[in-house]
Amino acid sequence: MTSGRLLRGAIGAAGFLAVAELVFRFGLGDNVDFPPPSVVLYQAALVLADPEFLAGVGQTLTNWALGLLAAVAVGVTAGVLLGALSPVERAIRPLLEFLRPIPSVAIIPLAILLIPDDGMMKISVIVYASIWPILINTLYGMREVDPLAKESLRSFGFGPLAVLVRVSLPSAAPFVATGVRIAAGIALILAVSAELLAGGTAGIGVFVIQAGSGNRTDLILAATFWAGAIGLIANAVLLAGERRLFRWHKIRTGMVES
Template identity: 50%
Template sequence: MLVRAVELGGDTTFLNGVGATLEAWATGLALACALAIPLGLLLGSVPAAAQATRVLIEFLRPVPSVALIPLVSLLLGAGSETTVALVTYACVWPVLFNTVYGLGETDPLAKDTLRAFGFGRLAVLLMASLPSAAPFIAAGVRISAATALILAVVGEILAGFGEGLGTFIAQAGMATDGTRDVLAGVVWAGALGLVINLALTAVERRLFPWAPEHRGSRA
């Protein structure tokens, strides 16, 4: 299995499929961040907005992304658009709630000091709340990155055609002697998840060395 996984590293067709999976992963994650971070800043800083959207958010949040695959496939077709849509939906929630939580952890003294010097709500948000929430947002992105990779591969497996790591696994599973390829594909999926998590963790440590979890790891 491991030998076959290494062999696949020299297969151009396989690597193109991995690239297609990573493209869907990155696109969906980027769209989720573009939606969730501004929305989280709004909900975390405007209580009326949070109250008005609470029912809708609490209704949508428990819906598993996998359960939406048939519906999204009917609307968008069984292609990369479906995978990106599923990844985006699944990744919105960790980033959104980490953003809201991070805003709630902002030091009240810092905000009161800025207000005392005449800064408005937007300035307080950008100068105090957002920097304080940034480590939490980064943690949400890291959590979402793992979820995005899972959804990207699962979406491709269920589609069963086109390019992608999941497609490779699905097609190998239908072959009579494809067990080794299936397991090798799973090894690649796990390796990609590990590399992505390590890379994002390293970025967090560099950008936010003052965060408690990173202070402990640097000691």
Template identity: 50%
Template sequence: MSRPRRHGQRRGRRDIALGVLGALLAFGVCEAVSRSGIVRRDYLPPASEVVRRAVELAGDSAFLDGVGATLRAWALGLALACLIAVPVGLLLGSVPVVDAAVRAIVEFLRPLPSVALIPLVSLLLGSGTGTEVALVTYAAVWPILFNTMYGLGESEPLAKETLRAFGFGRAAVLLRVDLAGAAPFVAAGIRISAAVALIVAVATELLSGFGEGLGIFIAQAQLATDGTRDVLAGVVWAGALGLAVNGVLVWGERRLFPWTPERRGARP
């Protein structure tokens, strides 16, 4: 086993240990603050009760159906964002004239928060999964789009010139060199968009109040007389889903792109 690889594995184990330590520290602080009476239990239940409630929800079929609905909207929205953002990013990154023509529109649309578009999209698509998927797609497009464009700028000029010298056309160079070089950047954009998409999916359910999902569970729990524990348990589920998704995507990046310095664990 090479030295950089051993170093990367040690660093990975250290990061995991530090992450677990930080989580345990936060758990202990929340538990102590609640049980000491500094904050009323109505506002901040003990962390142990919240975690216990979150575990109990794993056996609630209705709750799991809601989580499944959220994940379906998340996955569909993220997939649509990839199908839109990668080709558009390749076009804008490889054709400067097109990039210049639409740059003002892109910069106008990018800062618009997805949740602010709930009324408009609801009028167009109705109150259902379609609205949630559309908003998730809109929010998830931008990181993938700009990472794709940035990745194209990092492609190897010598490799492109070599292909052109052997008679390959512009499309072949784009697919064989530019897209291959941009792939790690696209993957990073997808990982960022996955977290954004999950946030928007839950927020859309929470703010719109229609359909089913994890956000609907949290919205209904906050209306209950003693619903703070359920609200926080739903938040724990949202955080756990985000952590799991990020972990899977990081693992996939390491498997698909082991040649990048950060994946090898090498220091610059």
């Protein structure tokens, strides 16, 4: 079934590109200066031989990975603590609900003013944006722990820490994995957005700025294509790992694929 979905997706993407090619070449007229998909894909292949672009991709991925790892460490820890301490969670829930809807891109100008180091500023913005799905999913996972399993362990004399390690954390792990997968896409968006707004010496966003200054729409779209491809690959890798590690959870919830 997975291969069938991939095939249908590939056919759909190819059909969309073919239609877009015809529209951009013959349907928009001479007054619209926009490259067709064939030109964009050609430039996307060429930039793979550009050391400046590859260095920019490496810088973006470095910021993305560091920000995501920090968000996982903070988000999971905070989610486990708040999930285990219900009174504390209820006390700070209003603050969380106030901060969570704030658009992450909107805090980039503030971060530029408050954090002088360019790399730290970008990583901090990534952490702020991507921590929320991890924290919320961890909290949700902690709430879904089977109370009977916890009580059974307590009846055998195990303390709160042992119950947390042996029951709560394994039960919440699939929810945490889903939060991390969602956060990975958000982190990539913020990694590029921070480069677009703050500039810098390297990065996919910096490459886009430089291409825009030269009115190179084809290079802008080529860089955008690779940003999307990186996000797609990251999501596929994390999803495959999630399915392999937590197949028992899919079976238990009736979500396993045939």
